[in-house]
Amino acid sequence: MAAKLRAPGLLRAGVLTLVGIAFAAILDLTVRAATNAEPLVNGEAITLVALLAAPFFFLGGLGAFDEWLYWASGKPSRPEDHSGHGATSWKDYFRVNTDHKVIGVQYVVTSFFFMLVGGLLAMLVRAELAAPGAQFVDPNTYNGLFSVHASLxxxxxxIPVFAGMANYVLPLMIGAPDMAFPRLNALSFWMLPIAGVMMTLSFFAPGGSFATGWTAYAPLSTEVPMGQMFFTIGVQFAGASSIATALNFLVTIITMRAPGMSFWRMPLLVWANFATSLLVVIATPFVAASQLFVLLDYALGFNFFNVERGGDVLMYQHVFWFYSHPAVYIMMLPGFGIISEVLAVKSRKPIFGYRMMAFSLLAIVLLGFTVWAHHMFVSGMQPWIRVPMMITTAIIAVPTGIKIFSWLATIWRGVLHLDTPMLWSLGFITMFVLGGISGVMLAIIPIDIHVSDTYFVVAHIHYVLYGGSVFTIFAGIYYWFPKMTGRMFDERLGKVHFWMTFVSFNLTFAPMHLIGVQGMPRRVADYTEQFAGWNMLISLASFLLGLSTLVFVYNVVASWRGGTRAEANPWRAMTLEWQVSSPPPIFNFDAVPTVVGGPYEYGVPGAVHGVFRPAGQPDPHAKEPAGASARADAAGATHHGGTET
Amino acid sequence: MGSEQVKTSRESRIELFKMLGIGAVASVIGIIAGLAIDWFPIQASEEAKQIDSLWDLLLGVSVPVFVLVQAIVLYCVWKFRVRPGEEDKDGPPIHGDTKIEMIWTAIPAIILLVLCVYAYLVLEDIEGAKADTMDVRVVGEQFTWTFYYPGEDGKEIASKELYLPVNRSISFDVQTKDVLHDFWVPAFRMKIDAVPGTTQHVRATPTREGTYPVVCAELCGLGHAVMRQNARVVSGAAFETWLKEQPGKTNPGATAGNQGSAGQPAGLSGKELFTSVQPTCSSCHTLADAGSNSSTGPNLDDALEGKSEEYIRQGILEPDQQIAAGFSAGIMPPNYDETLKPEEVDALVKYLAKVTK
Known part of the structure; x- marks a missing residue:
């Protein structure tokens, strides 16, 4: 028992979490006693300190800091023997695992768990909104439902599901054995459930969960009950996780590409994550700061946002949106990458305008930092700021348009395999373009003055984040499912899932454009009779949308357990992750691959993206189809190596 | 090889034109359908006219873009999907075309810039200063609006209803006593946040007589959904009459009480008061007798059951003295002692005591 307690793992983590709470209580009591605070025992204060401190004890107990603590304390640090790599049972997913493939699965499964929780909250929101007046929740609970829904x-x-998918496939795609910093990678993941549990548990906080929307505008957020702090502090952990992962991606992409993998030979998914990581590293500290201000205002009376004491309310919105607009691209660019992979493979054609695709990603990164105040056209900020922000917001549609047109040119005259990943990709293009158009409308200041804070905005963000991001997530999950699990999914159920979602998604969110323009404000539990008919339809459609997700859950669970075995390369794709077995070997590549060409040379006779021998040696299989050649090499596991830089 | 390429490029061009033709027809249908939809609430201001026609212009530009993308996707699915026997076939290795890429970068950029310039002109127009403007001070608080008009001797006239003369430019000076609110009259299409510590400005020129909702559009707490009042646009003469009837006191209470003469006829029954006093009791409280079912505040059927008239009176006039379980202080407007006349309070108390016995 004692040995079990000393070993890193969930048991030690649980015990140390309790120690952390006790530590928080003692720290709080000591400070309060020293400063003669009344009353001495303040449950809220103890909870607040515990929210900050206990997660570190939890992570320590889990073993996330063990190696670093050994090193820092001068003890002999253990050279990495990779014994922590891989997973042989489900238990291996519940420990600090440094294998990027295990971490990728941990990320994806955790994200989908919280997606189901968040989806359930959305169902409750729609149940309340099915008819005017109060149905079954009070306004405080209602405000909590949509706030926690959006935050989760x-x-x-x-954000994390993209990080998870990239975690799994990105090192494989660039021919690397793992991420650059495996221990940091594990730490990044384990900060995530902390944030999720914290936000979800806020419903049990005194006074209810945080109920000020995911935007948490001050000064409302500094005056409400303490459930707000579960968001404020939860975001710190989610943000830290994001930043650490983004740094990891950047270093991995810059330093760990296989020989021959120049930047202009990288698959667009890698480019997309490179661009996203730049956004995350630069922008995410701003949301952490905005919430830190709220925390200090709430807990210690800093009065950042108290105008009577010289505070500035608009400052919150500027700092918040300086992250939260780029965040929209953080939630979209990795999806662009996925779509590029799927469309090229499923159309059997090279990506049209590969370099422009990469440049447009970088253009979005740059422009993405110049548009934040379009969320504030009616906020009362300096009026002149609105005009340049309108222009940049409209112009950012240009690189986005380049991507859409390039995808259309990619499928043009291809040989289209209309299976599940392809349906989601085409569905993405058709839906995302609508989100883009309503985005341009919102950029037009006179229109925005009328529709901001209405259901038109709700419709817009769901077309961007559901019809956009979530469709790409489903495309990616189906596309890499065989690689990640070694099993094929049920194609028929995949199509049922797509069509159910596609139809109910449109029935749910399209009418919101109309009721928004007609004057229904967002974030209300009650509305006038005039909107009753549409809201009933929206609620019914949203329940169907909820059910469609269950089809997906059943499909992946059943297929993972008992689907047919997947071959190494069921899609005949050229990128490197498909040239190794499904799932890949524990260290990804038995032989270091050498990249000799672009990633999408479909239709080019004899073209190969990567070979498993040093560059420069004659290729005896040059005349064979690309996939077959590389597959034969992978299967043969011929060790050449020696060219790694 | 050469002739084959010519053939495929000609075939490809025919395909392209066929698709563009389908797209053009679908765009026209789409634009007509888009314009036929009754998007907006009633148009009751000068600004609304301009914003609505800007919207129509945007629809005219957006629909073809949307239809073009859908048409290409559907055409590709129909024309280029894999046929039996083609399972191992690849498409032609086309890597790009600089000319086409330049075109689809430049054209959207030009369209978007033109739209921005036009939108800027509209913005200048709707926000520009107008002659003969009247100032109305709008003050938001959790969860009610109060409107102040300039009276004689610099004294302000307060009202719970927004009375406005038709065809006169109004400049709203928007303030808040607590958190962020947003003053929005959907029929005017104009809105602005009420920001603590500042006075924000928004203009509108009502053009149509009638009663329109005033809505709070920025989440401001538990009563956000019911922070709704009315804007009454009346003729210039009727407005002057109404304004003269309002005694010029800085105390909003007495004036709102006098509203009876213009807004609410005096001598309403308790039940009528329950659903008409602004903000209405019924928008937050459930009361079976009045047919209301909101849960922003306590259910009065339960909370007042068997309570004394004195208890009920205190609940109305000093709401934070007695807080029902599960609710917090500061949600119910604290100024009913100002907005209600004493006899109205009496009528409400008697009515509530009777129906909750």
Missing amino acids: MIFLFI
């Missing part, structure tokens, strides 16, 4: 979907689903 953004911080615990869309």
Whole structure:
């Protein structure tokens, strides 16, 4: 028992979490006693300190800091023997695992868990909104439902699920054995459930969960009950996780590409994650700061946002949106990468305008930092700021348009395999373009003055984040499912899932454009009779949308357990992750691959993206189809190596 | 090889034109359908006219873009999907075309810039200063609006209803006593946040007589959804009459009480008061007798059951003295002692005591 307690793992983590709470209580009591605070025992204060401190004890107990602590304390640090790599049972997913493939699966499964929680909250929101007046929740609970829904979907689903998929496939795609910093990678993942559990548990806080929307505008957020702090502090952990992962991606992409993998030979998914990581590293500290201000205002009376004491309310919105607009691209660019992979493979054609695709990603990164105040056209900021922000917001549609047109040119005259990943990709293009158009409309200041803070905005963000991001997530999950699990999914159920979602998604969100323009404000539990008919339809459609997700859950669970075995390269794709077995070997490549060409040379006779021998040696299989050649090499596991830089 | 390429490029061009033709027809249908939809609430201001026609212009530009993308996707699915026997076939290795890429970068950029310039002109127009403007001070608080008009001797006239003369430019000076609110009259299409510590400005020129909702559009707490009042646009003469009837006191209470003469006829029954006093009791409280079912505040059927008239009176006039379980202080407007006349309070108390016995 004692040995079990000393070993890193969930048991030690649980015990140390309790120690952390006790530590928080003692620290709080000591400070309060020293400063003669009244009353001495303040439950809220103890909870607040515990929210900050206990997660570090939890991570320590889990073993996330062990190696670093050994090193820091001068003990002999253990050279990495890779014994922590891989997973042989489900238990291996519940420990600090440094294998990027295990971490990728941990990320994806955790994200989908919180997606189901967030989706359930959305169902409750729609149940309340099915008819005017109060149905079954009070306004405080209602405000909590949509606030936690948005926070979970953004911080615990869309952002991390992309990080998870990239974690799994990105090192494989660039021919690397793992991420650059495996221990940091593990730490990044384990900060995520902390944030998710914290936000979800806020419903049990005194006074209810945080109920000020995911935007948490001050001064409302500094005056409400302490459930707000579960968001404020939760975001710190989700944000830290994001930043650490983004740094990891950047270093991995810059330093760990296989020989021959120049930047202009990288698959667009890698480019997309490179661009996203730049956004995350630069922008995410701003949301952490905005919430830190709220925390200090709430807990210690800093009065950042108290105008009577010289505070400035608009400052919150500027700092918040300086992250939260780029965040929209953080939630979209990795999806662009996925779509490029799927469309090229499923159309059997090279990506049209590969370099422009990469440049447009970088253009979005740059422009993405110049548009934040379009969320504030009616906020009362300096009026002149609105005009340049309108122009940059409209112009950012140009690189986005380049991507859409290039995808259309890619499928043009291809040989289209209309299976599940392809359906989701085409569905993405058709839906995302609508989100883009309503985005341009919102950029037009006179229109925005009328529709901001209405259901038109709700419709817009769901077309961007659901019809956009979530469709790409499903495309990616189906596309890499065989690689990640070694099993094929049920194609028929995949199509049922797509069509159910596609139809109910449109029935749910398209009418919101109309009721928004007609004057229904967002974030209300009650509305006038005039909107009753549409809201009933929206609620019914949203329940169907909820059910469609269950089809997906059943499909992946059943297929993972008992699907047919997947071959190494069921899609005949050229990128490197498909040239190794499904799932890949524990260290990814038995032989270091050498990249000799572009990643999408479909239709080019004899073209190969990567070979498993040093560059410069004659290729005896040059005349064979690309996939076959590389597959034969992978299967043969011929060790050449020696060219790694 | 050469002739084959010519053939495929000609075939390809025919395909392209066929598709563009389908797209053009679909765009026209789409634009007509888009314009036929009754998007907006009633148009009751000068600004609304301009914003609505800007919207129509945007629809005219957006629909073809949307239809073009859908048409290409559907055409590709129909024309280029894999046929039996083609399972191992690849498409032609086309890597790009600089000319086409330049075109689809430049054209959207030009369209978007033109739209921005046009939108800027509209913005200048709707926000520009107008002659003969009247100032109305709008003050938001959790969860009610109060409107102040300039009276004689610099004294302000307060009202719970927004009375406005038709065809006169109004400049709203928007303030808040607590958190962020947003003053929005959907029929005017104009809105602006009420920001603590500042006075924000928004203009509108009502052009149509009638009663329109005033809505709070920025989440401001538990009563956000019910922070709704009315804007009454009346003729210039009727407005002057109404304004003269309002005694020029800085105390909003007495004036709002006098509203009876213009807004609410005096001598309403308790039940009528329950659903008409602004903000209405019924928008937050459930009361079976009045048919209301909101849960922003306590359910009065339960909370007042068997309570004394004195208890009920205190609940109305000093709402934070007695807080029902599960609710917090500061949600119910604290100024009913100002906005209600004493006899109205009496009528409400008697009515509530009767129906909750």
